[in-house]
Structures are given as structure tokens and as C-alpha cells.
Amino acid sequence: MSTNLVLLFERFHINDELLENLNDPNSVIFALDYYSHKQLDDMEIKHEILDSYLTTSDLSQLNKTILNISTTWYTDPTIEKELLFENINLGWLLEQELYPSLIQTMIIFFSLIKIHKKLNPNSILVSNSISKLVLTIFSNSIISIIEDEKSEKEYWNFDVFPIKYNLGPIPITLRLPRKAFFKIRKLYEQFFIPFFNNIFSKFDKKNDSVLLVDFNPSLYDVFFKKISSQKRNIFLLNRKRAAVWNFNSFKIVKNNECILGSYEQYLKKTDHEFIQNESVLINKKLEKLFSNDQLFSKIFSIDGISFWNYFSQYFKNFCKDRFSEAIYEIISSKKFLSKIKPLLIIHFYEVALQEKILIYHARKQNILSMVLQHGTPHVSFPNFSEMNSIHGTIPIYNDKKIAVWGPIMEKYAIEHGIQKNNIIVSGSPRHDSYFNLKKQKSDDDGLILVVLGQLDKKNAGSQLTNTYIQYEEAIKVICKTLKKITDRKKIIKLHPGDMKWKSVMVEPLINKYDPEVQIMVDANLPRLIQSSSVVISVGLTTVLLEANIFNKPTMTILSDPQERLSASSSGNTMFFNSNEQEKFEKTLHQILYVRETSEHFINKGNEFVKQYLANHGTASEFLANSIDKLILD
Structure with a gap:
């Protein structure tokens, strides 16, 4: 009996040929991702999820391969020779963005390799956007194409900058294309910053400078x-x-007489011309480099099978765009630092393209720099420490300073190569206002606050289709539970990041299962937490720690089972799976209406805060004094 294989990816266009194949009993139908699974589900078409065939061993191999490609592709001597610009390998600047964007492609590719070993279909019907990947593996099958619902694909996470705010009760999200953002930023730097600095800022040549x-x-x-x-x-x-x-x-900024820094204010016309010329030159080098398909096919592969034929259509333009940006950043940051001459740079995220360049030049100019912890990293997550070049929890240079929130992160930093004398246990400056607000008398308004974590691209396991399904199920559980509670105000706070790029579309889900709940994208989070009776999260988030600070009970529904291993680093909370609605409802009811239960959760949260955070309410003062001592020494 002949077998027809139907492979659907993202949102697909429905036509007669596709419907015929979907209803053919000889067809084996696979959803390649969450979106195609949802569409097939809505059509009530029986299908399988492609990545469900992956074993634990497969996922481990994928994680190692993805990390290896992301952090070594540019070290090939032929490639490195062409990518060096002012002694910086431009490929090194892309690690943090390349890694998460490779995950889904390699999950699908490796899953297809496994399916090919089990099936030898006569014909394949496949979504257009993934057809090159399928052609690489099923070269002997007759392949037909299904048109995608959208011709334009957003492959790279940071190609869009989300801007979120609430217009009264209505949540508004604008998604600004990367190039548009840079144009607006340039105008902001050329006009607003000089205007602001002339009127409100204070610069004294006699004083030392610190760059934030x-x-x-x-x-x-x-x-x-x-x-x-x-x-x-x-x-x-x-x-x-x-x-x-x-x-x-x-x-x-005005009250503290800070100076708004910009690259544009120090660049001359000749600098812009040089940047433009160098960008043209690097693009010519890339065209020549990318003509070597044999070299890149070997690098972008798994189990000896290359996915370069598919990936190259995205990667080539990505490199051209980012390398042009990098050349601007390299020339500009070097000039900027030489002009303002700071004694110290304090920053958060050393692995991002802009900060990699800035800190590289800072070290060249003997300027001290310090990484400041900015969240509750999942340090117990599988193989987390191996991915530091991607998430940047600790400095990528082990001889530089880091300010951490408490003893747990101090221990982690020491265990991973940071010398104790380079670690400042400051506490969290951003949470001083929380502790100060906590001291003020505030009545519990009875609010049930739900915060949505992001579907982070941490590894292959975190991007399986089932992880997305469980995220959706978690929202359903919460909304169905909240709908039964009529005597409380209910708010769902969306994550501030982009929740439309390879994520679950949460707002339609919420409106479907509980249209009465208020959705917020921008809010005074400390005030919301303070006025709540309980804080519920989907996934792990720093908000759990913040709820602990305010003596609020917390509950968490996990979509990714790997996150259970990170329980010790995000705040004290009670975990639930998305299939535990009855248990979730019962626990929520006890927290809301049984004082002893609520107090038990609060006490556990207080214990966590004491263990995790140093200098409650005085972290800013401690850090400022430490900086003063560091500079004076």
C-alpha cells in the first residue's frame, strides 16, 4: 500500500488538494509545530506531532549540536579570515541570537531524519516554507507544495521590538520592525538627547564618570x-x-542630573562614510564566503546531514544586516568611550551584540566594567552553565566584576570560575523600592493576579510542540478556575517581551475562556502585587520572588517540566501541571479563604527571600558604596 506523507508547518492555506490528502486513509499527517497542530485540531483532523518521536537522548544530542554550531561556526579559519574587523570576529557577536533561532529548525530537521528511517513515502505534501528542509531528506519522493498563509516569515527573534501599553482597559501591543526602531533611535539621539542634556544634565570635567x-x-x-x-x-x-x-x-533622569549618552553626538560625516564603505566591503566578503556551499554545509549539519540548503536563505541576510550594525557599533563605541572616559561601566547582559562590542573596547581602553544581576536565572536548569555564552548570567571574562543579589548566586559564580574578590553581594537595587513600599500600610484589595512567563528558547526541550500545548492548557486551567470566582477582581499581566514570535497567542485564549478578566500589558507591577491576595504564574519568573517580598502566596503552573529543576532560583511557589485543575482549584480556594494556608505560603516565601536576597531595602546604597570604593582603590 502506498503511503502519502503530509507535513504541515505554521499556518497553512487550505485548498482542495490538501483536503483530499487530509481525508485520504493512506495519508500519514504530521504537524511540525504548535501552529500547524492547532489548525489541524480546529479542523478535527487526526494527526501526529512530529517532534513527539524525539527521545531524551535525541534532545541531548540536539542541545549539544545547536550550542556547538552557534559558538564555533565562525572559528573555521576560512570564515574567521573574512569576518575579522578591527580584531573582532563578527560571527562571535551573533551567538546569543543565533542559538534560539536554530532550535526549531534543528528539532524539525532531526525529527524528519528519524521519520525517514521509518517511512518511505511515495509522495509528500509539504508546507512551502519548510519544503527545502524536506527535499534534503526525502530526495526520492514526489513532493508537492502547500502555500503558507503568510509569505513573509519572521525567523529572527530580535527583528521586531515590541512596545506594549494599556489604553484604559484595552491592551495595545505594537511590533516595531528592527530597521524602523533604529531609524527612530537615530532621530532620538540626534535631536532629543542634545536638547535634554543642554537643559537638564550636569557634566563637570573635574569629576569622574560612570557609564550605566x-x-x-x-x-x-x-x-x-x-x-x-x-x-x-x-x-x-x-x-x-x-x-x-x-x-x-x-x-x-532629570532629578539626578544624568547625562544621556549617544553614539551619534561624536560621529562625524567622515565616520559615517567609513562605516558605510566598510559595510559594503563586508557584504562583498560575505557573498564570496557564502558561495562556498561545501564549507557551510559541513558546519550546519547533524549526523552528517546538512540543513544549509534551507537555513542559508535566512542566515545570509541575517549576517549582512547584523554585521552592518556591528561595524557601526564598533566604530561608534570606541569613539564614545574615548570621549567620555568613564572609570567604570555597569551593565546587565554581556552576551548581546552591542554590549559585547562595548565591553571589548572598554577592556582595550583599560576601563573597569561590572555585570549587575538583573533577574532570577534558572541556574539549576539542565546544562545551564554550559550556555553562559548565550544567556550571560555571569561575565564572559572571568576576571571582571559582578554584583549579585545574594549568596545563592555568589556560590554559583564562584563554582563557575569567578574569583570571590570579583563578586559584590549587593542585593537587588531594583527591589529596594519593593521593600520600602512593603513598609507602608496597604490593605489587601483581594486581587487575583496572574503573570505570564515567556516561552523561553532555552533548549530543544523548551521548544517542543507539547511545551506550547501545555502552556495553552495552563492558561485554560487558570481562566476556567477564575471564571468560577465571582467575588474577586482578576488581572492577567502579559509578559513584556514579544509573545507573537514562536509563541502562544494568549489574548484570544483568555477572552475565549474568561472574557471578564482584565488583560494588562503595561502596569505598576509592585502596586498590583501589593494589592493582590495571591499571585499565579505560568512558568518561572522573577515576579514570584517579588510576590514573596510582599508576603503574597504564589502558585505556578509549568508548561516545561525542566523548570521544576529551577525551583530554587525564582522564588518560593507551589508547582502544578496543566492536567491538575482540581488540585489547582482546591489550593487556590484554600489560599483565598483559609488563613492558615495563606500564612503557610507566606512564611515559605519569607524564608526564600532571606536566603536569596542580601541587603533588603538597602542594596542600592550598598552597591553605590562598593562602586565608590572600587573607583577610589
Whole structure:
């Protein structure tokens, strides 16, 4: 009996040929991802999920291969020779963005290899956008193409910058294309920053300078006050988001007389011409380099089978775009640092393209730099420490400083090569305001607050279709439970990151199962937590720790079972699976209406806060004094 294979990816266009194949009893139908699975489910078509064939051993092999490709492809001597620009290998700058974007492609590719060993179909009907991947493996089958619902694919996570806010009760999300963001940023640097600095900023040549990179003033208000009181010039360099974007951030930056830094203010016409010429030159080098299909086919492969024929259509343009950006950053950051001459740089995320370049030049110019912990990393997650070049939890240079929130992260840093004398156990400056707010008397308004974590691209296991399904099921469990509770206000706070790129579309789900619940994308989170009776999360998030600080019980539904291993690093909470609705409802009811249960959760949270955070409410002062001592020494 002949077998027809139907392979569907993302959202597909339905036509007569596809319907005929879907209803053919000889067809074996696979959903290659969450979106195609959802569409088939809605059509009530029986199908299999492609990546369900992957074993634990397969996932381990995938994780190692993805990490290896992301961090070594550019080290091939032929490639490195062409990618060196001012002694920086431009490929090294792409690690953090390449890694998560490879995960889904390699999951599908490896799954197809496994299916090919079991099936030898006569014909294959496949979604257009994934057809090159299928052709590589099923070269002897007759292949027909199904048109995708969208011709344009968003392959790279950071090609879009999400901007979220609430217009009254209505959540608004704008998705700004990367190039548009850079154009707006350039105008902001050329016009707003000089205007602001001339009127509100204070620069004294007699004083030393400190550079703060990509700080959100609204989160670090207390720290800004402490560090600006030390009679130093405080420069703010924000490459990923504006330092001043609303009245609150304006007020904080103005009151502390910070100086808005920009690359544009130091670049001349000749610099721009040089950058443009070098960008043209690197593009010519890339065209020549990418003509060597044999070299790249060998690198972008698994089990000796290459996926380069498919991946190259995305990767080539990605390199051209990012390398042009990198050349701008390399020339500009070097000039910027030489002009403002800071004694210290404080930043969060050393593995991002912009910060890699900035810190590279800082080290060349003998400028001290310090990484400041900015969240609760999943340090117990499988193979987490091996991926530091991707997530940047500790410095990529083990001789530099790091300020951590408490003894747990201090221990982790020491175990992974950071010398104890380079570690400042400061506590969390961003949470000083939480502790200060906690001291104020505030009545519990009875709010049930739900916060949605992001479907992070941590490894292959975190991107399986079933992980997405469980995320959706978690939202269903919460919404169905909340609908039964009529005497409480209910808010679901969305994650601030982009939840439309390879993620679950949560807003339609929420409206379907509980249209009465309020959805918020932008909010005063400390106030929301403070007014709540319980905080519920989908996945692990720093908000759990913040709820612990405010003496709020917490509950968490996990979509990724690997996250259970990270329980010790995100806050004290009670875990549930998405198939435990009855248990979830019962526990929530006890927290809301049985005082002893609520107090038990609160006590556990207090214990976690004591263990995880140092210097409660005084972290900003401690860090500012440590910085003062570091500079004076």
C-alpha cells in the first residue's frame, strides 16, 4: 500500500488538494509545530506531532549540536579570515541570537531524519516554507507544495521590538520592525538627547564618570539617587530602549542630573562614510564566503546531514544586516568611550551584540566594567552553565566584576570560575523600592493576579510542540478556575517581551475562556502585587520572588517540566501541571479563604527571600558604596 506523507508547518492555506490528502486513509499527517497542530485540531483532523518521536537522548544530542554550531561556526579559519574587523570576529557577536533561532529548525530537521528511517513515502505534501528542509531528506519522493498563509516569515527573534501599553482597559501591543526602531533611535539621539542634556544634565570635567548601560530608570530610581549623590558624572547609554520614554523616567533622569549618552553626538560625516564603505566591503566578503556551499554545509549539519540548503536563505541576510550594525557599533563605541572616559561601566547582559562590542573596547581602553544581576536565572536548569555564552548570567571574562543579589548566586559564580574578590553581594537595587513600599500600610484589595512567563528558547526541550500545548492548557486551567470566582477582581499581566514570535497567542485564549478578566500589558507591577491576595504564574519568573517580598502566596503552573529543576532560583511557589485543575482549584480556594494556608505560603516565601536576597531595602546604597570604593582603590 502506498503511503502519502503530509507535513504541515505554521499556518497553512487550505485548498482542495490538501483536503483530499487530509481525508485520504493512506495519508500519514504530521504537524511540525504548535501552529500547524492547532489548525489541524480546529479542523478535527487526526494527526501526529512530529517532534513527539524525539527521545531524551535525541534532545541531548540536539542541545549539544545547536550550542556547538552557534559558538564555533565562525572559528573555521576560512570564515574567521573574512569576518575579522578591527580584531573582532563578527560571527562571535551573533551567538546569543543565533542559538534560539536554530532550535526549531534543528528539532524539525532531526525529527524528519528519524521519520525517514521509518517511512518511505511515495509522495509528500509539504508546507512551502519548510519544503527545502524536506527535499534534503526525502530526495526520492514526489513532493508537492502547500502555500503558507503568510509569505513573509519572521525567523529572527530580535527583528521586531515590541512596545506594549494599556489604553484604559484595552491592551495595545505594537511590533516595531528592527530597521524602523533604529531609524527612530537615530532621530532620538540626534535631536532629543542634545536638547535634554543642554537643559537638564550636569557634566563637570573635574569629576569622574560612570557609564550605566541599558538601565530602566523607573526600575532603578533608588540606585540612581544613591550613585548620583557621589559627585560623579552619570552617563546613560541605552542601545535597546530609550532611557527617557515617559514622564516618570524623565523625572528620574532629570532629578539626578544624568547625562544621556549617544553614539551619534561624536560621529562625524567622515565616520559615517567609513562605516558605510566598510559595510559594503563586508557584504562583498560575505557573498564570496557564502558561495562556498561545501564549507557551510559541513558546519550546519547533524549526523552528517546538512540543513544549509534551507537555513542559508535566512542566515545570509541575517549576517549582512547584523554585521552592518556591528561595524557601526564598533566604530561608534570606541569613539564614545574615548570621549567620555568613564572609570567604570555597569551593565546587565554581556552576551548581546552591542554590549559585547562595548565591553571589548572598554577592556582595550583599560576601563573597569561590572555585570549587575538583573533577574532570577534558572541556574539549576539542565546544562545551564554550559550556555553562559548565550544567556550571560555571569561575565564572559572571568576576571571582571559582578554584583549579585545574594549568596545563592555568589556560590554559583564562584563554582563557575569567578574569583570571590570579583563578586559584590549587593542585593537587588531594583527591589529596594519593593521593600520600602512593603513598609507602608496597604490593605489587601483581594486581587487575583496572574503573570505570564515567556516561552523561553532555552533548549530543544523548551521548544517542543507539547511545551506550547501545555502552556495553552495552563492558561485554560487558570481562566476556567477564575471564571468560577465571582467575588474577586482578576488581572492577567502579559509578559513584556514579544509573545507573537514562536509563541502562544494568549489574548484570544483568555477572552475565549474568561472574557471578564482584565488583560494588562503595561502596569505598576509592585502596586498590583501589593494589592493582590495571591499571585499565579505560568512558568518561572522573577515576579514570584517579588510576590514573596510582599508576603503574597504564589502558585505556578509549568508548561516545561525542566523548570521544576529551577525551583530554587525564582522564588518560593507551589508547582502544578496543566492536567491538575482540581488540585489547582482546591489550593487556590484554600489560599483565598483559609488563613492558615495563606500564612503557610507566606512564611515559605519569607524564608526564600532571606536566603536569596542580601541587603533588603538597602542594596542600592550598598552597591553605590562598593562602586565608590572600587573607583577610589
